[in-house]
Amino acid sequence: MKTEVDLSESYKLLHPRPVVLVCAKGKDGKVNVMSCSWITPVSDDPPLIAISLWKEGYTHKLIDETGEFTVNIPSSKLLEQVWLAGIKSGSKTDKIRLLKFNLTPSKMVEAPGIEECLGALECKVKNRMEVEEQILYIAEVKRALADKTYFKKDVWTDEAELLLHCAGKTFSIPKLIKHKSQIF
Numbered sequence: 001m002k003t004e005v006d007l008s009e010s011y012k013l014l015h016p017r018p019v020v021l022v023c024a025k026g027k028d029g030k031v032n033v034m035s036c037s038w039i040t041p042v043s044d045d046p047p048l049i050a051i052s053l054w055k056e057g058y059t060h061k062l063i064d065e066t067g068e069f070t071v072n073i074p075s076s077k078l079l080e081q082v083w084l085a086g087i088k089s090g091s092k093t094d095k096i097r098l099l100k101f102n103l104t105p106s107k108m109v110e111a112p113g114i115e116e117c118l119g120a121l122e123c124k125v126k127n128r129m130e131v132e133e134q135i136l137y138i139a140e141v142k143r144a145l146a147d148k149t150y151f152k153k154d155v156w157t158d159e160a161e162l163l164l165h166c167a168g169k170t171f172s173i174p175k176l177i178k179h180k181s182q183i184f
């Protein structure tokens with residue numbers, strides 16, 4: 001039997017969701033990283049994704065300066081870094097230094113990637129929309145990279161131990177199951 005969920009908490013019914021590290025570089029060269037789980041593909045041709053960023057954060061200011069960012073896909077081994085990137089703000093803390101991330105140059109955007117992550121998307125903003133306390137960015141993926149040890153036949157393997165965010169400090173790791181149907 002289902003019971004009522006507070007509407008302000010209803011988004012949690014759509015979790016767990018993959019957590020990514022969004023990395024942006026300001027015009028002055030400052031690089032910042034933040035955790036983001038409100039991310040989704042919206043089109044495959046052209047490849048478009050959407051991210052929703054809180055207006056009170058800092059990362060969107062850098063994205064607005066350049067119209068670019070990278071999306072970096074961490075494994076659960078980076079849980080501590082993901083947590084800190086999600087509770088500290090680049091307006092006060094140099095998170096790249098704090099988290100000891102190694103940055104790798106991107107080819108299609110100025111924002112770098114994070115070497116410790118298993119995958120990366122280099123993105124250019126196509127549309128920007130203010131939605132209540134959030135900014136919704138639709139961005140085109142200009143380059144995509146994956147560690148093929150963990151991304152096989154179009155699928156992240158169990159060994160990738162991708163990090164999903166449930167709520168608060170609770171995370172989970174996905175486990176693959178295979179549908180046995182003969183019908184495609």
Ligand SMILES: Cc1cc2nc3c(=O)[nH]c(=O)nc-3n(C[C@H](O)[C@H](O)[C@H](O)COP(=O)(O)O)c2cc1C
Binds near residue numbers: 036059083086088
């Ligand atoms: C697991 C996790 C997921 C998060 N997802 C989002 C998100 O999708 N959008 C958002 O605006 N903030 C999200 N946050 C919060 C931001 O990461 C947090 O406000 C961060 O301090 C912003 O950093 P910045 O001020 O350097 O941009 C998340 C935090 C955590 C821990």
